[in-house]
Amino acid sequence: MNPAEYDYLRQFLKSRSGLVLSNEKQYLIESRLLPVARKAGLQSIAALVAKLKEPRETALAESVVEAMTTNESFFYRDKTPFEHFTQMMMPELLKSRASSKKIRIWCAAASTGQEPYTLAMCLKEMERQLVGWRIEILGTDISNEVLDRAKAGTYTQFEVQRGLPIQLLLKYFTQQGESWTIAPELRAMVQWRKFNLLDSFASFGQFDIVFCRNVLIYFDQATKVDILGRISKIMAPDGYLVLGAAETVVGLTDAFKPAPDRRGLYVPAAAIPQAAPRFSALAGAATRV
Incomplete structure (x- = not known):
């Protein structure tokens, strides 16, 4: 994933979900989005970014946002x-x-x-x-x-x-x-x-x-x-x-x-x-x- 692709994904996630990623989170994006890419028949993050730029790829866009969302929760959390x-x-x-x-x-x-x-x-x-x-x-x-x-x-x-x-x-x-x-x-x-x-x-x-x-x-x-x-x-x-x-x-x-x-x-x-x-x-x- 090159800097331009990472910057696109950061801006995409911020505009779609409010999630803000620092400059050091490339590993997080790759670990979470490579499975999303492969499930969609894409072989790389670069291919995923190119697909996301297509206006009709709403389902893929939702999958990307869901993959990047942190879902940590438990009962009576913090009491x-x-x-x-x-x-x-x-x-x-x-x-x-x-x-x-x-x-x-x-x-x-x-x-x-x-x-x-x-x-x-x-x-x-x-x-x-x-x-x-x-x-x-x-x-x-x-x-x-x-x-x-x-x-x-x-x-x-x-x-x-x-x-x-x-x-x-x-x-x-x-x-x-x-x-x-x-x-x-x-x-x-x-x-x-x-x-x-x-x-x-x-x-x-x-x-x-x-x-x-x-x-x-x-x-x-x-x-x-x-x-x-x-x-x-x-x-x-x-x-x-x-x-x-x-x-x-x-x-x-x-x-x-x-x-x-x-x-x-x-x-x-x-x-x-x-x-x-x-x-x-x-x-x-x-x-x-």
Whole structure:
């Protein structure tokens, strides 16, 4: 792969998915895209680049983007966001949404589904408090392949051992040989949709909670600013944004502010003056589920 071909692929991936690759990632492109090229009957990265330049090669373009997307996920990943969800976000929303009895949650870049299904398990554990409520969970990802896996809800022994407590595994999964499949009632709690974060959010409506974890790290600053700005426009005024441990809104947008004493949790900036007392009151609280 020559420099011109590498530069083309970098620009192609950035424009299609927002993924930013440094000058030292040639090996990554070659290792991931050579199998894509050969599956398409092409013998080299050069041939793949030439094919991608043909305007009608949409299927090949999608395969290239999917091959380069990082799909790392596991149940209860980092633990803290799910403690925030059960101990603070849901109790607060159950109060503020008491009249509508409706809460909408979006998991962006949901990969193979562990994050949305973790939220579904959290909600199932509090189902006595949710009688009569409508809770919507939307999981989106740019990759058809991982969405198909998420919809199936079937995971390997290794995948269910990563972060999932054994009691929840036995309670909500059925073993099938060396695989485990999540219960149908939990699969029914999550809706799935293919979606590119570079596209418009206009059709989504308003969300009370947005999980957008461990995906902004792959974008440049301008793309992060754009995505966060558009998330703020579909967020309820008293909603919650959850980012990954290595991500922040600081220095990127004034639309969100960190929630006091809640690592990785952000709220619309306008909510801070009215909401400050509730954060301090809840700092040591725990909700039984």
